[in-house]
Amino acid sequence: MEKHITAPITKETAKTLKSGDYVYITGVIYTARDAAHKRMSEALAEGKELPLDIKNQVIYYMGPSPAREGRPIGSAGPTTASRMDKYAPILLDLGLGAMIGKGKRTQAVKDAIVRNDAVYLAAVGGAGALLSKCIKKADVIAYDDLGTEAIRRLEVENLPVIVVIDCEGNNLYETAIREYAEV
């Protein structure tokens, strides 16, 4: 089913998203990948504040290529989510609303999604030029020294994603493959 949602995303909205839905996101989301997650995790361990209020936010696992002049961002597709699996449950427990990436997640992440009424969304991997067109503004808000891995605040319009793991724990990667497997 096709749906349009705004970001940040409330628990109420997240609960309406079902595995297999095709969703367009408009609003504000944040990028963070390996190195930024490591730093956020270290900040939490030291009892410090995160560089953003994580509640209801959408984190896009993405490190863009540099922007050409006059453009907000370069190529901007998803990176493999499983590398953030170690860090995701704690952020979900702190109120993170949704994650956008690609690829499988661990059971621990799936459990944290269900426990917190969150959602895992996939963007099409390797479609970074197309996805960049949905990003209207990009500003580094933390960890500037990490270059492409810095945390960026993005203003997006109709960013296309697919619901993979919904708040009931349904997983499209498992169900959709079964439908087409001929073994």
Add this chain to the structure above:
Amino acid sequence: MRIINVEEITKNIKEMCIEANHFLSKDMDIALKNAAHTEKSPLGKQILNQLQENLQIAGNDMIPICQDTGMAVVFLEIGQDVHFEGGLLEDAVNEGIRQGYTEGFLRKSVVNDPIIRENTKDNTPGIIHYKIVEGDQVKIKVAPKGFGSENMSRIFMLKPADGIEGVKEAVLTAVRDAGPNACPPMVVGVGIGGTFEKCAILAKEALTREVGSHSEIPYVAELETELLEKINKSGIGPGGLGGTTTALAVNVNTYPTHIAGLPVGVNICCHVNRHVIRTI
């Protein structure tokens, strides 16, 4: 003897890095177009159509096809009658990568040390494979490799008794485990034989072979066809979201090996299987 100034290598590598990251080779383009027609899953078809659109935007607006513009893998086949002047060849290659990734607005994805992990900020060093061949020409292949798929690649040290069935099972295991992580539809490079490191290099080089081409060895060509069919029956599909297009090609390269071994390297590449080849 032919003298080549290494500046010429630098200039070519720079251009090839930029070209590879914005334009796919014709064989890949055709394979992706065909897949969009034959895919049975509606969502799979939609994804494949998005990939077509992505390629058009990349070429027209000069935005890299994928934000992971890769670690630059460079194959150099150097004629043994060539003499290089003007500096060290390796430095010239890395200078080409540096200029290509900096001036071409490509992402700098290389860290200086696997544990310390400081970004080198110019995507150097590259990975360079040298081969000395006959003649006085230099064949350059630039194949930027993204790590979504690289991370899903595998080496299997099989036993001779495992035979061809063991090879098939190894490849299918690697592809199944890769699933959505490797951005399917994938291209699967397989290296059979040699040693531990040789099978990996064979697999890597197999990825630069034209999609749709087949090995000259009859049993290997049959193996390529059979594996592609089996992979496309796995159900993984475009984006790993279900469908009949999981791989666009399986390219297998072989090499003699030891009486005690059957090494198999499986190098998985996403649908952004980038390579540019030039001969100077």
